Amino acid sequence: MECIFCQIMAGQIPCDRVYADDQVLAFLDIAPITRGHTLVVPKRHWTDLASAPVETAAAMMAAVKKIAPAVLETTGATAFNVGINNGAAAGQIVMHVHFHLIPRRADDGLRSWPHQKYGPGEGAALARQIAATVG
Numbered sequence: 001m002e003c004i005f006c007q008i009m010a011g012q013i014p015c016d017r018v019y020a021d022d023q024v025l026a027f028l029d030i031a032p033i034t035r036g037h038t039l040v041v042p043k044r045h046w047t048d049l050a051s052a053p054v055e056t057a058a059a060m061m062a063a064v065k066k067i068a069p070a071v072l073e074t075t076g077a078t079a080f081n082v083g084i085n086n087g088a089a090a091g092q093i094v095m096h097v098h099f100h101l102i103p104r105r106a107d108d109g110l111r112s113w114p115h116q117k118y119g120p121g122e123g124a125a126l127a128r129q130i131a132a133t134v135g
């Protein structure tokens, strides 16, 4: 078995577990962005959000909602980011879909992403294109 998260699921690699239910396991990221950075991972292997069934995505988000208050209370953080690095170009390294739950505080020094601007009509045209393409 090559997938490191599947090896964690199988108990072949230890993890610092914070939550488990029948579909999801959550454990601390080994190289946290902030203290308490938690990975919320489906027990079954799916590479990314596109391949995972909507029920799996829902179970992952339900776990995030359940865990987040406990992570905040325990770490003293006042906010959190939730995100998926979906695909290599987006920074996905472990090809087993997972949410990052990252506790945040106002003084943590982390910056948000830079923003761009649309030209006149560009955003509207792009939105129409995307809307027409949504399956």
Ligand code: 5GP
Pocket (backbone or CB within 6 Å): 004, 013, 015, 016, 027, 028, 029, 030, 031, 032, 039, 084, 085, 091, 092, 093, 094, 095
């Ligand atoms: P990705 O870039 O794929 O979204 O994130 C993968 C995350 O998994 C990284 O933040 C990395 O620190 C974490 N990670 C990689 N290997 C292990 C491991 O063996 N155990 C734990 N707990 N986290 C890991």
Ligand code: ZN
Pocket (backbone or CB within 6 Å): 003, 004, 005, 006, 007, 044, 045, 046, 095, 096
């Ligand atoms: Zn896997």
